[in-house]
Amino acid sequence: VNEARRPRSYEFAGLVRSAHQEMSTAQRLAGWHALRRRTLGHERRLRRWRLAGAGALLVALALTAGVVIGRSLASSPLKYSISAGEVGEGGQLRVDAAGGVLHFSDGSELRLGAALHGRLISVTHDGARLRLSDGEAEVSVVSRPNANWELVAGPYSVAVRGAHFEVAWHEREQTLRLSLRSGTVNVEGPLATDGITLYAGQVLTIRKPEGEIVVRDIGAPETPLPARAPRTELSWSELLTEGRFNAVVAQAEARGFSEVLSHANSADLAALADAARFSKNSAIAERALRAERARFPESAGAYDAAFLLGQLHEAKAPSGSEAESWYETYLSEAPAGAYAAEALGHKMLVVERRSRRAAIAIAREYLERFPDGAYEKNAQAILVPPQP
């Protein structure tokens, strides 16, 4: 370093060097032994870490293998067997005279009626698909996460996650009847294109030719249908079944709404109300429903019209008193009717939108009457609101 240009701080170097003693021989020797000890200790620790790492890797590999094996086992299809019958080629079900039972490895089983015609379409790891072409069956599907069962009864599809029910499809009469003991199922098909969710304790009857869907509680009396004269053109119920809602409204308009509302029978009025509701024409729907109530008082259609009027008004004003009033009307006229649980549940929700306190009594009544109902959680939430 050039002395002339050297920074003045270099002056300190000599002072610093003179202040510190160099490493002595004894220090060097002791330091070497200490370093040996530290090196050995370090190598031991390193070996231990490597062993631990290898162990962790083995555990991770074992876990991964376990998961892979578990998944492959879980994804293998359910096993099944049939007693008092056989599963023929293409899954064709043949049942003995006294009926047979189809058992699945997850515990689900189907008791097949004697005259049943059906087919086991497919079996997967989380369920099965069956076709019921004609006959009756008692179905018991064990509830499991991701359970996915489908029963195709005639043109109807019954989706099941976990439920116990009796189902009958009569090909000749084109009638479906499903009596749900526990769980929930969803039925889709003609007349029920948006799907109907059934809850425990309900019976669904669909008469396709008559265009009639009835949901009632198990044990409630079934209203017999009047005999119908053969027709050449499609009835409004049939048009409704085919989803031709606008055609129904157009025909009513062509005949004159006043004429229709004054003279059409109960089924046509109900079909017109449904067609108008489905085509978002709530004014015509309300007129048809009111006409049905006025002209056929004391009938099941009139009672149902009260519930449907409640639905119409709830859509317009979700917390309105008119909707509440119609639900009350339905509940007073048909306390055990098909829509009783729905009506009480909706009444509770309408009132809750105005005041939770006011809905408490209705929630208590709902839980008492329908402890397993669709609005059970809503009722519980009203009684015990969730903590923020």
Add this chain to the structure above:
Amino acid sequence: LQRREPWAAEAVWKRYAPSVYGLLARGLGRGAEPEALTQEVFLRSFTRIRSLEEPAALRSFVYSHAATVLRRELRRRWLRRFLSRNRRTVTSDEAKWLLDRPARLVLARLYDVLDQLSPSERVIFSLRQLEGLSYPELAEVLGKSVVVAKRKVARVSGRLEVLVRCDPLLDHYVAQPRLCEAERQEGA
């Protein structure tokens, strides 16, 4: 060392331990425990010896680990001072050391001033001005180019120059270093 010859580690220790010890002792100043830190430098060097590509650069390799350990120790001290809010702690041994030789008062002031440098700056000061490493050696130890090493040294020297000028005792010592010559020789 790379071939794990049993004699190699001891040979490297014997060859470089004194200079590493000196670097750490002088770089840290008062309160230093250079023995344990010297061992740590060699432990680091031995466990990372596979990363040494050019065997001829072994000295710089060991010095670069010494610089790392020195920097880390200075940072630890800086943090301790910062947390205790006490920039200057004088132990009883140190007080005795200070009183033994009047010239060492200058040394104590110097370390006070050095404490005002960042750990990285102080490492550069130690390597260049106290240990006398050449610019190529310093560049190798720091893992920088020679140009960058020179620029860093210039910056540290400039900073230290200002700090020394602001300290009356150090400024006086630098202006008339011969006044303390006798004391320095006595200390040596």
